[in-house]
Amino acid sequence: MFGYLYVVKQFYLGLANNENFNGIIKQIDKLIDETDFSKLYNEKIRLFSIGFNVEENKLTESYYDLLASEARQASLVAIAKKDVSSKHWYNLSRTLTILNRYKGLISWSGTAFEYLMPNVNIPKYPGSLLDESCKFMIMSQKEYTRKLGIPWGISESAFNLKDLSNNYQYKAFGIPWLRIKKGTRRRISRV
Numbered sequence: 747m748f749g750y751l752y753v754v755k756q757f758y759l760g761l762a763n764n765e766n767f768n769g770i771i772k773q774i775d776k777l778i779d780e781t782d783f784s785k786l787y788n789e790k791i792r793l794f795s796i797g798f799n800v801e802e803n804k805l806t807e808s809y810y811d812l813l814a815s816e817a818r819q820a821s822l823v824a825i826a827k828k829d830v831s832s833k834h835w836y837n838l839s840r841t842l843t844i845l846n847r848y849k850g851l852i853s854w855s856g857t858a859f860e861y862l863m864p865n866v867n868i869p870k871y872p873g874s875l876l877d878e879s880c881k882f883m884i885m886s887q888k889e890y891t892r893k894l895g896i897p898w899g900i901s902e903s904a905f906n907l908k909d910l911s912n913n914y915q916y917k918a919f920g921i922p923w924l925r926i927k928k929g930t931r932r933r934i935s936r937v
Contacts, residue, residue, distance in 0.1 A: 751778055752823075753867045783824035792830075792837040794820065812926075813838040814851035814879055816863045840875065843923055845889065850882025851875065854927050856920025857901040858887060886921045 755774045758767040786794050788805060794817065795805035810817035821838065824830045842849045853860040861883040870876045887898035900921065904914040918927075 750867060778823075778827070781827075783820065783827065783829035787824070787830050787834070792834045794824075794834075811837070811839050812851070812853055813840050813876070814853035814883075815860050819864050819868060822868060845882070845886055845923060848882055848885060849878075850886070850924070851879040852924055852926055853920070854925065855902070855918035856886075856922065856925030856927075857918050858883065858899050859901040859918075860920075883921070883924060886924055890921050 751774050755771060755778075758771050758774075761767060783794070786798065786805065788795055788809065791809065793809040793811050796808045796810060797806045798804070799806055810821075815838075818838065821830075821834060825832050825835060841852050843852045851861075861880050865876075865880065870880065884898070887900060891898040891900065900919050902916065902918040904916050905919075907915045909915060920927075
């Protein structure tokens with residue numbers, strides 16, 4: 747979210763009459779400045795927790811520990827704000843997988859979202875690990891979906907199963923060899 751606040755702020759600063767938007771710019775600055783990422787940070791292992799357990803008054807013991815994750819935006823913003831040490835960046839896993847002699851980072855669910863979403867407002871540089879991993883993910887998506895006869899771009903989405911309140915269910919669908927998460931065997935099929 748905070749990466750997008752920076753983008754919105756830059757948009758308003760770039761307008762010719764940005765003095766009309768000073769109030770909005772100040773609100774954005776306040777949101778950014780008052781957010782303390784260190785509250786979700788485990789200093790000992792240098793990773794962000796995925797949440798806070800209010801009943802137990804402590805961080806959950808699951809962590810954002812993968813570089814191929816939408817959470818890397820929060821990591822960069824927290825480091826830039828000096829809420830956490832830059833050493834955190836080096837604790838993000840860079841585990842690779844392979845397909846057809848090409849390598850790329852693995853993610854939690856193997857979704858397009860995890861690889862591509864952070865690139866909306868964080869540059870990736872040609873030839874870098876993140877750039878090559880995005881290309882690898884796209885190649886993997888195309889390979890997997892070609893066999894299924896469906897378009898590539900598999901990601902998180904609602905699907906045709908409703909709960910007791912008649913709400914559609916939501917799930918991360920991903921490419922099997924790109925993901926760490928097990929137990930996501932629900933079949934992807936054509937509509």
